[in-house]
Amino acid sequence: MSTDNLLTLEGVQTHIGAYHILHGVDLAVPKGQLTMLLGRNGAGKTTTLRTIMGLWHASQGRVQFAGKDITALHTPQIAELGVAYVPENMGIFSDLTVKENMVLAARGAKNADAIDDTRLKWIFKLFPAVEKFWNHPAGKLSGGQKQMLAVSRAIVEPRQLLIIDEPSKGLAPVMINNMIEAFGELKRSGVTILLVEQNIHFAQRLGDTVAVMDNGRVVHSGSMAAFSADAQLQQSLLGLAL
Ligand SMILES: Nc1ncnc2c1ncn2[C@@H]1O[C@H](COP(=O)(O)OP(=O)(O)OP(=O)(O)O)[C@@H](O)[C@H]1O
Ligand SMILES: [Mg+2]
Numbered sequence: 578m579s580t581d582n583l584l585t586l587e588g589v590q591t592h593i594g595a596y597h598i599l600h601g602v603d604l605a606v607p608k609g610q611l612t613m614l615l616g617r618n619g620a621g622k623t624t625t626l627r628t629i630m631g632l633w634h635a636s637q638g639r640v641q642f643a644g645k646d647i648t649a650l651h652t653p654q655i656a657e658l659g660v661a662y663v664p665e666n667m668g669i670f671s672d673l674t675v676k677e678n679m680v681l682a683a684r685g686a687k688n689a690d691a692i693d694d695t696r697l698k699w700i701f702k703l704f705p706a707v708e709k710f711w712n713h714p715a716g717k718l719s720g721g722q723k724q725m726l727a728v729s730r731a732i733v734e735p736r737q738l739l740i741i742d743e744p745s746k747g748l749a750p751v752m753i754n755n756m757i758e759a760f761g762e763l764k765r766s767g768v769t770i771l772l773v774e775q776n777i778h779f780a781q782r783l784g785d786t787v788a789v790m791d792n793g794r795v796v797h798s799g800s801m802a803a804f805s806a807d808a809q810l811q812q813s814l815l816g817l818a819l
Pocket of ligand 1: 616618619622623624
């Protein structure tokens with residue numbers, strides 16, 4: 578069973594300073610699927626992602642990626658294994674152009690010519706705004722365009738696992754639809770994706786599997802189809818109106 582999971586967390590506990598934030602997170606991200614991590618504000622979603630990436634370190638429990646224990650690794654080593662992370666603040670450089678942001682994201686590329694051409698064309702097709710604003714300062718982009726640049730940076734090189742914190746945050750419905758199409762396309766290309774989402778409609782349209790957090794733990798996990806069909810469960814776990 579576990580061989581089908583690209584990423585697993587077992588009993589992960591995280592402290593931030595004096596605060597005990599994660600109380601034993603169990604999470605499995607099946608290979609080739611899109612897993613949605615849901616939960617109320619403050620449930621521990623971002624802390625879980627940061628713990629996976631080695632930005633916080635688990636005080637207890639184990640994080641495994643592709644069969645390797647990564648619990649104690651540092652962020653650059655985790656990235657090196659093929660994990661890309663787009664944080665809530667997107668991590669783009671506002672003063673640099675879109676092009677410069679992309680070049681910086683491609684390890685080893687000294688200029689745009691060094692970025693794999695086929696890959697860049699594929700990214701332009703997924704996110705036309707990245708091509709359109711190629712020579713513009715990234716700070717001038719709209720929130721949705723910045724989000725697309727952030728995801729583009731994460732996939733500028735082949736990745737096994739893409740981890741994104743709230744990609745739909747602040748996006749207009751039409752942008753959300755574009756994003757859903759792009760993630761669908763990414764998934765078809767074989768990338769495994771772990772997304773944190775607040776937008777339940779976005780989550781339902783894209784997710785294969787779902788994990789719901791509350792109070793520093795995963796309190797429900799299963800197929801998105803089953804979760805979508807169970808309004809009672811959504812209500813009790815997320816406080817959504819029936
Ligand atoms: N740097 C920090 N110092 C202290 N407490 C923190 C820190 N970061 C997060 N927390 C606390 O940890 C808990 C979980 O926060 P986290 O950001 O993981 O939640 P979240 O599920 O991502 O919420 P949201 O949906 O609002 O983004 C919250 O109670 C938060 O206040
Ligand atoms: Mg968060």
